[in-house]
Amino acid sequence: xxxxxxxxxVMEYSMGVPMPVDEHSGLRDGILRECGLHPPLVALxxxxxxxxxxxxxxxxxxxxxxxYFGPAAAGWSSWAMxxxxxGERERVAISPRNETAACALVLELLNEAGDAAAxxxxxxxxxxxxxxxxxxxxxxxxxxxxPPDDAGVGDAMIxxxxxxxxxxxSTPHGGISSNDGDxxxxxxxVPARFPNTGRGAAAAAHxxxxxxxxxxxxxxLWTVQAALDDPGQRGETYRTFAALGEDTIAALxxxxxxxxxxxxxxxxxxxxxxxxVPGLTPASWPVAATAALLGGTPVCGDAHAAREKLARQYxxxxxxxxxxxxxxxxxxxxxxxxxxxxTEAWNAYGMTVLFEEAVGNSxxxxxxxxxxxxxxxxxxxxxxxxxxVTCLPPVALLCNHSVWPHAVRYSRLRHDALHLxxxxxxxxxxxxxxxxGAKSNAELLLFYGFCVVKNPYDDVPLTLELPGGEVxxxxxxxxxxxxxxNLQLCKHAVRWKPAGLASGLIGTxxxxxxxxxxxxxxxxxxxxxxxxxxxxxxxAGALCGALAALVEQLDExxxxxxxxxxxxxxSGAGEAACREAETYRLGVRATLESAAGEAxxxxxxxxxxxxxxxxxxxxx
Numbered sequence: 001x002x003x004x005x006x007x008x009x010v011m012e013y014s015m016g017v018p019m020p021v022d023e024h025s026g027l028r029d030g031i032l033r034e035c036g037l038h039p040p041l042v043a044l045x046x047x048x049x050x051x052x053x054x055x056x057x058x059x060x061x062x063x064x065x066x067x068y069f070g071p072a073a074a075g076w077s078s079w080a081m082x083x084x085x086x087g088e089r090e091r092v093a094i095s096p097r098n099e100t101a102a103c104a105l106v107l108e109l110l111n112e113a114g115d116a117a118a119x120x121x122x123x124x125x126x127x128x129x130x131x132x133x134x135x136x137x138x139x140x141x142x143x144x145x146x147p148p149d150d151a152g153v154g155d156a157m158i159x160x161x162x163x164x165x166x167x168x169x170s171t172p173h174g175g176i177s178s179n180d181g182d183x184x185x186x187x188x189x190v191p192a193r194f195p196n197t198g199r200g201a202a203a204a205a206h207x208x209x210x211x212x213x214x215x216x217x218x219x220x221l222w223t224v225q226a227a228l229d230d231p232g233q234r235g236e237t238y239r240t241f242a243a244l245g246e247d248t249i250a251a252l253x254x255x256x257x258x259x260x261x262x263x264x265x266x267x268x269x270x271x272x273x274x275x276x277v278p279g280l281t282p283a284s285w286p287v288a289a290t291a292a293l294l295g296g297t298p299v300c301g302d303a304h305a306a307r308e309k310l311a312r313q314y315x316x317x318x319x320x321x322x323x324x325x326x327x328x329x330x331x332x333x334x335x336x337x338x339x340x341x342x343t344e345a346w347n348a349y350g351m352t353v354l355f356e357e358a359v360g361n362s363x364x365x366x367x368x369x370x371x372x373x374x375x376x377x378x379x380x381x382x383x384x385x386x387x388x389v390t391c392l393p394p395v396a397l398l399c400n401h402s403v404w405p406h407a408v409r410y411s412r413l414r415h416d417a418l419h420l421x422x423x424x425x426x427x428x429x430x431x432x433x434x435x436x437g438a439k440s441n442a443e444l445l446l447f448y449g450f451c452v453v454k455n456p457y458d459d460v461p462l463t464l465e466l467p468g469g470e471v472x473x474x475x476x477x478x479x480x481x482x483x484x485x486n487l488q489l490c491k492h493a494v495r496w497k498p499a500g501l502a503s504g505l506i507g508t509x510x511x512x513x514x515x516x517x518x519x520x521x522x523x524x525x526x527x528x529x530x531x532x533x534x535x536x537x538x539x540a541g542a543l544c545g546a547l548a549a550l551v552e553q554l555d556e557x558x559x560x561x562x563x564x565x566x567x568x569x570x571s572g573a574g575e576a577a578c579r580e581a582e583t584y585r586l587g588v589r590a591t592l593e594s595a596a597g598e599a600x601x602x603x604x605x606x607x608x609x610x611x612x613x614x615x616x617x618x619x620x
Contacts, residue, residue: 012045017042027062027076058079060105061105066098121210128423132423148199184417185215188211189399191398201398207426208425214419216395217417225389227253251339259341283303286573306446310340317339346392348449354388401433440455445581453583457495458496464490474516485526493505494547501595554592
């Protein structure tokens with residue numbers, strides 16, 4: 001440009017927000033167009049750059065369940081563009097996972113952009129702190145941790161990691177490959193104990209949004225490859241049985257290193273932080289205790305199946321391995337109890353990360369895995385291939401799970417290191433949380449042994465079937481209608497309010513209950529409108545009946561648990577198991593009762609009579 005005859009140049013930077021390519025790409029494109037954000041390229045000089053980046057990141061971060069339980073078609077753009085309001089995150093966000101992931105993505109992109117985005121980064125930090133702030137009546141993040149009372153295990157693990165972990169300590173950083181800057185070691189948390197979560201991680205200092213709470217080189221992570229690379233007879237045996245899979249090899253290795261080598265293992269500071277006895281999850285509860293604590297719930301069958309699978313797995317390995325390889329798998333060490341404890345620890349503490357594969361030298365001199373960004377903010381090279389690997393992460397495993405965590409985007413290793421960047425600020429001494437994923441209490445209980453009170457991801461699965469006894473022509477018409485509107489018979493569920501009934505569930509029920517003539521003339525997506533008036537009443541009634549049957553099963557399980565025999569059986573799993581099972585049962589009941597209320601209201605709205613609960617009088 002020229003001003004007053006003197007030429008000068010103004011650099012204008014824009015930032016692109018990457019969008020996943022998946023079955024929801026069409027939905028994302030539609031939302032972005034309605035928001036005026038297509039393509040998702042934001043001028044960093046615009047006064048609302050941070051908000052526009054957040055809107056794009058919300059859309060980019062949508063997952064399957066958020067789409068399933070999401071708003072009607074007309075509500076998507078309004079959701080994406082709604083500015084955060086301090087303390088009202090539950091109202092604004094489509095889910096805790098989405099809002100936290102969106103904030104983390106914005107901060108990651110701005111941090112990677114460097115000086116060009118420095119001004120926007122400050123505003124984005126404030127925006128993310130507002131978006132993720134807890135309501136005033138919650139004490140989240142206001143409690144400082146006490147000393148960990150763990151016999152120094154947490155501190156020893158951090159010190160061991162800072163020395164380079166199990167790698168050769170004779171070389172810099174213990175022989176670990178690390179780059180300057182982002183690839184170096186950084187630990188900004190300390191072990192602590194908190195009233196509601198037990199052992200956890202506290203911020204060692206004030207941590208601003210976008211800061212790495214933990215950054216450890218990839219060489220400090222334990223993966224199955226470490227077992228396979230063992231140069232001795234044990235490593236040779238592991239390689240012989242590598243086809244058994246990552247989980248089995250990990251359990252076999254853990255039994256030897258934790259229960260055999262113990263303090264002499266070079267991985268001892270990491271392994272000491274793992275539980276040493278079975279009982280963490282329903283897979284190791286007594287059979288009678290599982291039946292009592294989980295009877296009548298959707299997860300009861302899964303819990304019994306997990307226990308049986310573990311028993312079959314052990315029986316397939318032992319005593320055969322101990323008989324053929326007694327020096328590698330001594331029978332006195334490879335007991336069922338040790339095998340179960342190792343398996344539970346691996347399932348609960350293993351973290352899936354994405355290792356970047358080498359792709360050769362970049363033409364612009366950037367390292368593999370780095371994204372070269374042009375002035376417009378778009379990528380100038382294809383994404384780096386990644387390989388998912390489960391690892392035991394030192395230091396990071398101190399962090400507990402939260403529905404509204406600090407860190408969510410930590411799976412992909414960057415610059416040859418595991419990063420735990422936080423999406424909202426954390427004051428010194430307050431607990432730093434990560435997310436294990438948007439998991440229901442059923443998943444959390446099965447794999448981690450705990451539940452979350454009022455878990456927003458709690459759902460009860462429903463599987464639908466084509467009606468039986470119909471003539472083939474009608475069945476084919478129903479199946480064709482489901483395909484035409486991309487409706488499924490499986491992976492349905494109900495959640496407690498405010499999610500409401502999913503449009504996909506309602507649409508599928510409408511197709512399954514409509515008559516042949518209505519199916520033949522159906523041109524409007526059943527998610528958005530009834531297929532027929534008669535079928536609408538049948539659809540609502542079918543859902544009411546299915547939910548009522550599930551409530552009845554839960555009632556029977558509750559009654560059995562309250563009986564003297566049930567209480568005695570439940571006590572066999574221990575106090576912690578009883579407490580977590582109660583939280584799970586309460587969540588299932590809240591979900592079913594909420595969904596049943598929605599279903600009854602739907603039935604009443606289409607002429608099925610008033611909701612019976614509305615006619616009940618409450619006594620003062």
